[in-house]
Amino acid sequence: MDKAETLEELYTRKFDWMPDTIRNEIGHFNVFRLEPIVGDKAKPVPYKRRDYYKVMLVIGNSQVHYADKVVEVQKQALSFSNPYIPYKWEHLDQIRSGFYCIFNQHFFAQFGDLNQYAVFQPNGTHLFELADEQVTQVARIYERILEEINSDYIHKYDVLRNLVFELLHYALKMQSSSKFDKQPINAAQRISTLFLELLERQFPLDDTHQQVNFRSPSDFATQLNVHVNHLNRAVKETTQKTTSQLIAERILQESKTLLKHSAWSVSDIAYALGFTEVTHFNNFFKKHVQMSPMKFKVA
CATH class of the missing domain: 2.60.120.280 (Regulatory protein AraC)
Structure with a gap:
């Protein structure tokens, strides 16, 4: 891009x-x-x-x-x-x-x-x-x-x-006030907010030499200095989604953007998003979009 x-x-x-x-x-x-x-x-x-x-x-x-x-x-x-x-x-x-x-x-x-x-x-x-x-x-x-x-x-x-x-x-x-908006600020919400900020800080990817460094809940827990189980409970409580779900959704969003609006190859995108093998990225993308990255790119 x-x-x-x-x-x-x-x-x-x-x-x-x-x-x-x-x-x-x-x-x-x-x-x-x-x-x-x-x-x-x-x-x-x-x-x-x-x-x-x-x-x-x-x-x-x-x-x-x-x-x-x-x-x-x-x-x-x-x-x-x-x-x-x-x-x-x-x-x-x-x-x-x-x-x-x-x-x-x-x-x-x-x-x-x-x-x-x-x-x-x-x-x-x-x-x-x-x-x-x-x-x-x-x-x-x-x-x-x-x-x-x-x-x-x-x-x-x-x-x-x-x-x-x-x-x-x-x-x-x-916008109508959401349940999240109405909750008082507590420890779980603070941890969840820090997780989301750290997740978002890795994007967008502008250069093929960039790479997503934090891919798993344990990666984020280490950076936030909390136990991974504590992080998972806080995120689930405040967002009603699992930590892994939110990570996957953000990686999927970035992959769609790069496939549609950059000249990067599928392998470049896979590497930048932290996949060790292109086949792993292909399987991840097919699971969520029901088509291969290349088909999505040219569709």
Whole structure:
């Protein structure tokens, strides 16, 4: 898979100019109106990761590929993209309007961890279909962002951060609270969260020289300095899935992404995902997808 697109590459590709604040010591933030995309500019952007975050209001039918999933925007939606999940949009010629803001991790460095929120997590919901009334409400937030970024207020970047959080929480409130959300934070939940963070830290794979280092529950237990039985109980209690299931699901997700969106060979993918033999990878993939990796790649 190609290397992640940088902010500089985005400005060069899309605008052919570079803002003076691109490497500001407080981080970078910008906001734009999403104009109708026609002609050559309506071509889909290649499937890849970006090294920045993007929160976008899209009005119009389109389609977005997130990791190994394809999501259809029927009418209008609010989307969240981050540096860890590759994506691309299609049918851009059907997008009528909208807004989007972009920013890097450094912009929020002293203001909380964005990746703790489900909208920026690999298994979270990244796209929210909106009703007309909700579009009006979200658009108002973007109008305030545009007004604020053009102001001379000395603390305007604090206001902008708050407005981004307003968009984030607006989306999160649309999701029904899960059983997991309602549970008090306890030792089992903390261990489970540390396990999931360690699992996710191994991805995405950008280079054939990379390799997944932790493949078994005991690998993770050693890294977390807990007994493997304790880890397994904590994960099962908080996620209703076994540790092995979650590891397999994440490896399967990454394998699908690499098969569909990289030029890597099946053996390269097998090695990077920690399989000692290609046949082991083939058997693993067939078990979960009911077809061989090569058939899936060309399908």
